[in-house]
Amino acid sequence: MNLFVLLALGLAVGFVSGMFGVGGGFLMTPLLIFLGISPGVAVATVSTHITASSFSGMLSYWRRRAVDVQMAAALLVGGLLGTWSGIWVFTTLRSLGQLDLLISFSYLILLTVVGGLMVLESVRSIVRVRRQQPAFLRRSGAHTWVHGLPLKFRFRRSKVYVSLIPVFSIGYLIAVIGVIMGIGGGFLLVPMLIYFLRVPTATVIGTAAVLTTATMALATVMHALTNHLVDAILALVLMTGGVVGAQFGARTSQNLAPERLRFLLGFLILAVGFRFGYELISAPEHVYTIRVLGAD
C-alpha cells in the first residue's frame, strides 16, 4: 500500500469530517476496504484513527467547558460494556468466517438508512428555505416516552432530568456498532442525545466526543489483544492526515449553508452504502479464500 495514497486518504477524510463535524470513521473504514485492505484490519485500525481525532475534538470542547462530565460518565458505563460485547461479536464472527459479511451488511443497512433520511430531511429544508418558510421547531418542553422511564438522574451541566436507562443503552448501542463497524458513531450519537435525552447543543458534541474517545481507545487495545488486527503504522499515517485535514474542512464548511451541507453528507453516506450493497450482490473475484490460522 502506497504511503502517499494513505496520507492523501487521511487528509481527504479528515477534510470531510472537519467540514461536517463528524469523526469520519464511516468513510475511512469503507474506503480502506475498497482499497483492498481486509475489513477486519480496516475496522480495527480505524478505531485507533478515531481515538486520535475524537480526543483532539474532546480537548477543544473541554477547554470551552462544553462537556457534561456526569452525562459522559453515565454513557461510558454502557459504552465500556458495549465495547466488550462488540469485540466478542467481532471475534466470534471472524472465527466463523462471517466477519466480512457482518461488516458489509452493517454498513449497507446503517448507511442507506441514515443517508436516505439525511437526504430527505435536507431536501425538505432546502425547499423550505427557497419558499422562505420558517424552519420547523420542536417545542423545547415536549416529552417523549423516554421521559417516563424510572431511575431518573439530574444532569446539572446539561440541565436535563432523565432516566439513566436510556443513557446506558445509548452508550452501549453506539459502542457495539462502533467496534464492529470501525466508526466513532458521532453521526448517530449526537442526534440520539438531542432527540431522546434533550441534551442541549452546547454540551452535546463535547459529551459525545468523550464517549467516542473512551470506547475507541478501549477498542484499539482489545482489537490488538484479541485479533491482532491493528496496524499501528497505517493508523499513524491516517491520523496524521486526518488531524490536519479536519482543520481545513472546518474552515471550508463555514461558507456553506447548513442544509446544503447535510444534503452533501447524506448523499455521500448513501453512496458508500450503495457501494456495499453492490459488493454483496456482485460475483466475488475469488470464490475461494484462504485464511492462515494463527498468523494474522
Next chain:
Amino acid sequence: MIAYLRHIVGPVAALLIYSGSADAQQVIATVAPSKISVSSNYSGGSIVVFGAIAKGQPSRSYDAVVTVTGPPQNLIVRRKERVLGIWVNRSTRSFENVPSFAAVFANRPFDAITKPDTLRKERLGLKYNVFPDKAVNDDDPFEQNLISARIEEGLYLEQSRGVSFVSLALFRTEIPLPKNALTGNYDVDLKIFASGALVAQTKSHFNVEKIGVAQFVAKASVDYSLAYGLTTMAMALLTGWLGSIAFRRG
C-alpha cells in the same frame, strides 16, 4: 556465481577422494545465501542451489530434483456461495501442516525421470509436497483452489526444466522467493536419479528472516499484543492532543 563455486570446489574435491567404491554415488549441495534478510522494501529474491555428484562411472547421465519447502501452516479454505442473492462464505475445509512455500525443480519432466510409483514414493512434483500424508486430489475444488491461489502468489512453483547441468556431475538451480515468503527455516531436498532409480540424496536448508521497523511492529503486534495495543492507543491520544494544540483557535 564465482563466489558460489568457490564454496563448492573444496567439498567436491574432498568427496572425490573419499568415494573409493565403484558404484556409490553421493550428492553434495550448497545453498546460497544460507540466510535471507527481508526488509519492508524487499520485492522478492531467489536462492541458488548448487549440487555436485561424486560418482564411480564418469559417463553416466543423471537427473536431479530439488524440492524446497517453507515453514508449515494450518489453513482454512472457504468457499462463497450465493444465498438469497448475496455472496456468503458457506463451506469450509481446514488443512494442517501445509507448507507456506513449496518449489519442485527438475532438469526434465518428472515422468521422463522415473516411473509414476517412484514419483509418488519419493514425492517428486508439487502435487506430492502440499499435504503431509497424501497427494493433491485433482477433483477436489478446495485443494485445487488452494494450490492455484498459491501458485498465483508465487508461493508454490513447479518447473520441470528448472535445474541445469553445468557438466555431467555438476548442476545448479535458482528458485525465486516471493516477497510474501514466510520467515523461518526452509528445507532443501536434493534427489539424484540414474536410469529411473534413486541413486543419491541429501538435505540442506536456509533461513528467511525479516528485518526493519515494519517487521518489528508486525512481530510485536502478535508477540506482545497488550503492550502493542496500549502503545498504539497512547500514540493515538498523543496525536490527538498535539492536533488540538497545534490548531488551537486564537
